[in-house]
Amino acid sequence: MSIDSTWLRCPNCFSDLSPVDERVFGCDRGHRFDRAKQGYLTLLPPKAPRTVGDDRAMLDARAALLGSGAYRPIADEILHATAIDSAGGTPSIADLGCGTGYYSQRIAEAHPGARFLLADRSADAVRASLRSLPDGTGIVMDIWRPFPIRSAVADVVLNVFAPRNPAEFARILHASGRVVVVVPRVGHLAELRRAGLLLDVPPEKASTTTERLDDAGLIRRSAATVEYRIEADGNLRRMLSGMGPSAHHAASTADVSDDTSIEVTVSVDVLGFGHRSGSASG
Structure with missing residues (x-):
């Protein structure tokens, strides 16, 4: 696993980051960041909140659910919404709130030469994403603060069921790039x-x-609703309830019966955005 520093800037002073040696990255103002043995960098600003993001249990539930193919139609629509031109060179995708890396992996299957930045507040999530995409650049970052990402470097900013920072999305997006956001519908x-x-x-x-x-200067270029129903036994229902933020708050699923199956509605909006003026901010 390697780190492509052309994505990155210092979270402290916003100067560009570059390798100092095999395991350390730094900026010209002397700030230094060690690469974890799993191949990622932690690029948190000073006094960052101590939240840790998704834990392993949530990520394991999500990996199992996504591995079942239950959300494949969503992944297919995301791929369409990226509007990547296969003849347009090597696309650069910043997956912000990368989770297990499932959606980026789907893009990589369609565009084998694509470059990926896999970012999440959860170190466990970044590790999981790098297992899916070992050639990606993985970073732990705070979505609510200025990103440790250089300006206008992403052809696609991917944000699936994750917190959003529109001003920073606009800053890191290339002039002709696309932000793809997936949000749940009421149903x-x-x-x-x-x-x-x-x-x-x-x-x-x-x-x-x-x-x-x-x-933030990003106008909607596309919108699609993905809605279908899946047959969910007790095990699948536990995965669905345990893989996201609700796992911290919802009632226990220990008494969900494996003997009963119900139909469950999947309903999301896949939204594509681009710069209003056609030029990136920065």
Whole structure:
């Protein structure tokens, strides 16, 4: 696993990062960052909150669910929304909130030469993503602070069921690039929400997201609703309820019966955004 420093800037002073030696990266102002043995960098700003993001149990549940193919239609629509031109050279994809790396892996299958930046607040998530995409550059970062990512370096910014920082999305996006955001609709996994296994989805999430990105100079270029139903036995329902933020809050699923299956609705919006002016900010 290697780190492509052309993605990166210092989280302290925003100067470009480059290798100092085999295991250390630094900037010209003397800030230094050690590469973990698993191949990633932790690039957190001073006094960053002590949150750790998704834990291993959540990531294991997500990996099992995604490995079952239950969300493959979402991955297919994400690939379409990236609008990557196969004849346009090597695309650079920044997966912010990368989780297990599943969606980036789907893009890599379609575009074998693509470059990937795999970023998450959870070190466990970055490690999982690098197992899926060992040639990617992995970083632990804080989505709410200025990114340790250089300006205008991403052809695609991918943000799937993850927190959003529209101003920073706009800054790191190439002039002709695309931000792809996936948000749940009110009906997403509604059967599990009614059973108290998941938190509610705020109404009009796509509209709110669109407004926030528009305020940052990113206008909506595409929108697609992906909606279908899956047959979910007890094991699959435990995966669905255990793989996201609801795992910290929802009722226990220990009493979910493996003997019963129900139909569960999958319903999401896949939104594509580009710079309003056609030129990146920075």
